Amino acid sequence: MKMKMTDPPPVKAVVLLSGGADSATCLALARKKGREVYALSFDYGQRHRIELSYARKLARRLGCRAHRVARVDLPGSAASALTSRKIRVPKGGVRPGTIPATYVPARNALFLAHALSWAEAIGAREIWIGANVIDYSGYPDCRPAFLRAFERMANLGTRAGVTGRRFQIVAPLLKLSKKEIFRLGKALGIDLRWTFSCYDPQPHGKSCGRCDSCRLRNRALADLE
């Protein structure tokens, strides 16, 4: 198809993609809104590194312009159950009001900073992240106030501070429950089997069924039935 001279260029967006249901839904939404998506995943020594193979397939299925898996040499890795074999992944259920042992020090600051670097280099102004109300009840780096503060920092610490072409952190799932996210994902054509959520995969990539992430996923699935 020949592009008309009057067509505006597509809006570029860097989208964080873990391979889980939330980021897949976030990405599908960005595509639905017509964004040209540059998907960004991270190999940071996570137990559930298998999520990256899901991320690669999702990026292809959902029509991303590019997908990059950045290796991150995470300095705080020893302090989280997701990246240290010395800390057990909790299996007893979510305990409200506490920060789970699966919290990775400053992970989203790091991931968003990578996204910001890429966005600035390619001229994208939007960075999409699938953070939501369940995440931010336990993880400080998913809270709306953090995301706003990151956006502010991004606009002061890049060329945007000089040119005025501002970055925006887009978190469209922020207020949605897991059930609502699954429903939205389904409406956008996401098959949950394309996604992987478990924090502590068993041999052959089988989900453990008992970590916080599995519990949230399974409860939402049961609610939907």
Add this chain to the structure above:
Amino acid sequence: MKMKMTDPPPVKAVVLLSGGADSATCLALARKKGREVYALSFDYGQRHRIELSYARKLARRLGCRAHRVARVDLPGSAASALTSRKIRVPKGGVRPGTIPATYVPARNALFLAHALSWAEAIGAREIWIGANVIDYSGYPDCRPAFLRAFERMANLGTRAGVTGRRFQIVAPLLKLSKKEIFRLGKALGIDLRWTFSCYDPQPHGKSCGRCDSCRLRNRALADLE
């Protein structure tokens, strides 16, 4: 020497260390103030990767508790003369009011996010950076407003947001000229030959003498004589 029971534990600090004169002086100052220093350097595909061998020696000479060289898979690398061979390092002198081609997209946001992750994992509350007035006249990610915004973001996006044990970005060279930094470094026992500043090293690690960084260094040296 036996430690008295009443001695407070040393204050831990993560210090960004490039191997240049500024970060070396910043580190020496942290040591002088009694900090237990965790020095952090980055291998991000920079042309002047030779700076890392200077950083390693500096970390030993200045008595750091630990030194870590984190590999960074910089998504914005194609957009900077420091990380892309397709962009020439400017040699014509600093042009006031412009962002130099050596600006690396969101580099300090990324570096500080790494430092934050480490600091949180080891229980350090201070992150030291050798940014200064010359840097922030050209690089947006050295401006005081950016550093303050990063600190704010850090305190919202980590356990600090819950525990109240706040992080502090310490930039003691912010208001100093290059000449003043060299003078301070000398007073703190830094030999400039231990440091490396050139953005575009020639074969055998010889400084080019004409990039912005060499020019600033050489001008300050001439002023000091």
